[in-house]
Amino acid sequence: MSKEELSTPYYMCDESLLRANLEILDYVQKESGAKVILALKGFAMWSTFPLVKQYLKGCTSSGLHEALLAREEFAQNDKNLEVHTYSPAFKDEDIDEIAKISNHIVFNSPSQLFKYSKRVKKINQKISLSLRINPEQSSSPKDIYNPCGVYSRLGTTLANFDEKVLEHIDGLNFHALCEQDVDALEDVLKAFEEKFSKYFKNLKYINFGGGHHITKKGYDVERLIKIIKDFRAKYNVDVYLEPGEAVGWETGVLVSTVLDIVHNGMDIAILDTSAEAHMPDTLAMPYRAMVRGSGMVGEKKYTYRFGGNTCLAGDIMGDYSFDEPLKVGDKVIFEDQIHYTFVKNTTFNGIKLPSLVILREDKTLDVIKEFGYQDYRNRLS
Numbered sequence: 001m002s003k004e005e006l007s008t009p010y011y012m013c014d015e016s017l018l019r020a021n022l023e024i025l026d027y028v029q030k031e032s033g034a035k036v037i038l039a040l041k042g043f044a045m046w047s048t049f050p051l052v053k054q055y056l057k058g059c060t061s062s063g064l065h066e067a068l069l070a071r072e073e074f075a076q077n078d079k080n081l082e083v084h085t086y087s088p089a090f091k092d093e094d095i096d097e098i099a100k101i102s103n104h105i106v107f108n109s110p111s112q113l114f115k116y117s118k119r120v121k122k123i124n125q126k127i128s129l130s131l132r133i134n135p136e137q138s139s140s141p142k143d144i145y146n147p148c149g150v151y152s153r154l155g156t157t158l159a160n161f162d163e164k165v166l167e168h169i170d171g172l173n174f175h176a177l178c179e180q181d182v183d184a185l186e187d188v189l190k191a192f193e194e195k196f197s198k199y200f201k202n203l204k205y206i207n208f209g210g211g212h213h214i215t216k217k218g219y220d221v222e223r224l225i226k227i228i229k230d231f232r233a234k235y236n237v238d239v240y241l242e243p244g245e246a247v248g249w250e251t252g253v254l255v256s257t258v259l260d261i262v263h264n265g266m267d268i269a270i271l272d273t274s275a276e277a278h279m280p281d282t283l284a285m286p287y288r289a290m291v292r293g294s295g296m297v298g299e300k301k302y303t304y305r306f307g308g309n310t311c312l313a314g315d316i317m318g319d320y321s322f323d324e325p326l327k328v329g330d331k332v333i334f335e336d337q338i339h340y341t342f343v344k345n346t347t348f349n350g351i352k353l354p355s356l357v358i359l360r361e362d363k364t365l366d367v368i369k370e371f372g373y374q375d376y377r378n379r380l381s
């Protein structure tokens, strides 16, 4: 099948770009001695896992369902691949199964740790437990993505740290970054060490979380490697990184079609996709996704606002300009739409979910999933 024959909307992940990211992450692992695991919340196109697991040591999951996916599709029978599970709070009905399929459980608070520690160790004697720390230091660019912001529920602050947790845990986790460079990590590490290094003595590992923009051009990979090596040598612990975005970063696109062009003070193109349903971070963060061949407003001769095919007035991707006028039927290609997109999609308005396509390394196209009415219907009753 050729790209022209694919019906829109669809996400297309390019495996050769994914491999290029994985090579960088693997270089970090090999040079620094850290273990890199995939944060499924950001990227969970499991048909690519045979490739991903050639490089990464396992997955980090946000609860039972992601842990099941990690065990089924990533770790399978490979006992060396690790499944880490963290939730802001675990539930009685999930915790036993989570204990069975996880190698590591990360608790958000001492109270959850004390509640479940004995129970999970009885189910899985080999399980490793950790507590998520809030280092109360973050330069995260957006409040919505700042786990160390005011009144954050994510992680345990020093004031709430109970030394009795040390009898139960092998590690500590923090996650404080969002699309950030290594200098932001240094600031977080400084605060984390100042507050918590007195507790590191008997620990086996520290997990530096995600948000490291390792695969973005210009990221200082060598400095990251040095920081990790120094940290490991100083405290004699293993270090984990658990990126999501850095795995899927710039590995593919969302392709849509212009359905209509209307005019109300400006030209507005209605697309067969949706910012609200298919590109939710463009509204939540918010940010302006890049569109192939476009410029900023007025930069090129013809400017359009792109709107989604739902009833939400604010279902707008942004304003873009082009050298040539757009026509109904034209394809519009949003860049870098593989992380935090299909993992968050909704069927709001009953809008069709975009198909999932993989461009294989031999340049063949695999339509791995198409969606229809049943997917909408089956989520409702």
Ligand SMILES: Cc1ncc(COP(=O)(O)O)c(C=O)c1O
Pocket: 039, 041, 042, 060, 086, 175, 177, 178, 179, 209, 210, 211, 212, 242, 243, 244, 245, 246
């Ligand atoms: C605990 C934790 N680990 C890892 C990640 C992955 O972060 P990113 O995709 O920005 O690398 C997140 C994202 O929210 C997270 O909450």
